[in-house]
Amino acid sequence: MTLELFIFYLFAVITLSSAVGVVTARNPVYAALFLILAFFTSAATWVLLEAEFLGVVLVLVYVGAVMVLFLFVIMMLDIKIDTLKEGMVRYLPLGLVVAVTVVAEMIFVMKSSTFDRAIPEPTPLSTNNTKALGEILYTEYMYPFEIAAVILVVAIIAAISLTLRRREGVKKQNQSEQVKTKKSDRLRVVKMGSEQRTEKRMEERVEQQTGDRT
Amino acid sequence: METLTTFLNSFLPEGLSAFIVIMLKIVAILLPLILAVAYTTFAERKVIGYMQSRMGPNRVGPKGWLQPIADTVKLMFKEIITPTKASKIVFFIAPMLALAPALAVWSVIPFWDGGVLANVNAGLLLILAVNSLDVFGIILAGWASNSKYAILSSLRVGAQVVSYEIAMGFALVGVLMVSGSLNLTEIVQAQGGGLFGWNVFPLCGLFVVFFISGVAETNRAPFDVAEGESEIVAGFHVEYSGMAFALFFLAEYASMILISTLTALLFFGGWLSPFGHLVADIPVLSFILGDGFHWLLLKTMFFLFCYLWFRATFPRYRYDQIMRLGWKILIPVTLVWIFGIGIAIAYGWQPWL
Numbered sequence: 001m002t003l004e005l006f007i008f009y010l011f012a013v014i015t016l017s018s019a020v021g022v023v024t025a026r027n028p029v030y031a032a033l034f035l036i037l038a039f040f041t042s043a044a045t046w047v048l049l050e051a052e053f054l055g056v057v058l059v060l061v062y063v064g065a066v067m068v069l070f071l072f073v074i075m076m077l078d079i080k081i082d083t084l085k086e087g088m089v090r091y092l093p094l095g096l097v098v099a100v101t102v103v104a105e106m107i108f109v110m111k112s113s114t115f116d117r118a119i120p121e122p123t124p125l126s127t128n129n130t131k132a133l134g135e136i137l138y139t140e141y142m143y144p145f146e147i148a149a150v151i152l153v154v155a156i157i158a159a160i161s162l163t164l165r166r167r168e169g170v171k172k173q174n175q176s177e178q179v180k181t182k183k184s185d186r187l188r189v190v191k192m193g194s195e196q197r198t199e200k201r202m203e204e205r206v207e208q209q210t211g212d213r214t
Numbered sequence: 215m216e217t218l219t220t221f222l223n224s225f226l227p228e229g230l231s232a233f234i235v236i237m238l239k240i241v242a243i244l245l246p247l248i249l250a251v252a253y254t255t256f257a258e259r260k261v262i263g264y265m266q267s268r269m270g271p272n273r274v275g276p277k278g279w280l281q282p283i284a285d286t287v288k289l290m291f292k293e294i295i296t297p298t299k300a301s302k303i304v305f306f307i308a309p310m311l312a313l314a315p316a317l318a319v320w321s322v323i324p325f326w327d328g329g330v331l332a333n334v335n336a337g338l339l340l341i342l343a344v345n346s347l348d349v350f351g352i353i354l355a356g357w358a359s360n361s362k363y364a365i366l367s368s369l370r371v372g373a374q375v376v377s378y379e380i381a382m383g384f385a386l387v388g389v390l391m392v393s394g395s396l397n398l399t400e401i402v403q404a405q406g407g408g409l410f411g412w413n414v415f416p417l418c419g420l421f422v423v424f425f426i427s428g429v430a431e432t433n434r435a436p437f438d439v440a441e442g443e444s445e446i447v448a449g450f451h452v453e454y455s456g457m458a459f460a461l462f463f464l465a466e467y468a469s470m471i472l473i474s475t476l477t478a479l480l481f482f483g484g485w486l487s488p489f490g491h492l493v494a495d496i497p498v499l500s501f502i503l504g505d506g507f508h509w510l511l512l513k514t515m516f517f518l519f520c521y522l523w524f525r526a527t528f529p530r531y532r533y534d535q536i537m538r539l540g541w542k543i544l545i546p547v548t549l550v551w552i553f554g555i556g557i558a559i560a561y562g563w564q565p566w567l
Binding site: 003027029030033036052053056057059060063064065068069071072075076128129130173175176178179 | 229301304334335336339340342343344346347349350353354357365368369372373375376379396534535538
């Protein structure tokens, strides 16, 4: 067994067992952690296939950003593990139907002419991976790429507008106003002459002090 | 290095000797790094001390120089306590998860021309990706501690780091547009030709954005909401003690040094000398003033000093203002700047080349 093959099997075993962990772990946070491990090891497999750009982007996007937000949400939810386990029998038939459908679909796809053929010999790239991807993305697949970008922007705006709520009667801080405040808006320097003590007040004070003593 | 490889090859199988050589290289990078981390903590206390008209630590060893070693020994012998009902495994994995990425990134950092452990061609992306894993250590530490203060802190950090990563990524896009490569050695080589070849001149806005988001990514003052003492005790590491606690600090300082080194490499010409070819022919001066590791060290140390300077100067940001700065100021600045560079490249105006 070559070193490369050994590393491949190592990562494959970790990926598969962590994928099993995702669905079997009782605690949702552990499930999310297994998912992170699965992403990370599949990124490593991609790097083994000399697709280092895709591998790194998988880590950057899914592990570094998406899963952080995922963990975030899961950690803030009040999850009771025993209520999660309820309804196993009730949902089992539906779950089985879905599972069988997915497996059947995958078998059909894998047996179709697109995938079921001899593995082509890898053609060594003349330039590096990232450059090759960029060139093809911005020339041949320009329009699909741009359309995907537009769809993403629409999705971002939709997500923001769904969560944006303006409520009446809420005290809110206006940050840009706060940042723009100058010293002259908040502070007024007043010139005052020094205090003139009158005779009467001095007498009052002396009386108070003697009164305290007795 | 070649002689060592051939020597090892003479009595070991080829794979094993390559493995040993790589391990030696890793040790050669990590040992000085950890020593640098230890003395950065010392420098921090001294520098901030003098900025506040104090002496800083001066009891252990001559002028306090053994202070970091005393600290390490103390932390090593302290008991590690796990809170009740804490998730034990995650509790102990979290500090390792914080430290491992902070050290792993150094594998692609070039120290001088050719002085790099792994010269991968997507180095910049790799750094961004591995650096983004840092946040898991903090988030999981907060969750596993089973403490409200800790989880509040980790939620804050999570949102902050994810927000500033975007600005940082965009700043790096500008760098790779100008140098036309993702490989760090090539990025530095593209900045040749002395002081005015450095990326900081065409990309000064991106440099500012990069450094600010670098400070925010490492959770240092003025963005250190992870450990607001007044509101959430000490933050995500409230429940940690001893060496587990020390690992978080090791990670934080290692990433501080990393951000400083990256700033030097990407914007200030890395190991390249500001004098360019002017001093190449002078016999003795060319060794000191010419290109070399010492320039990278000097630049890195300057940015590390900036970190300490910021900490002594600025008050902590309020959380909503951190978010405003990241999303409403830094990201638009980078977008406009990238657009400008794009136009400049498309029309061939490249005054920096």
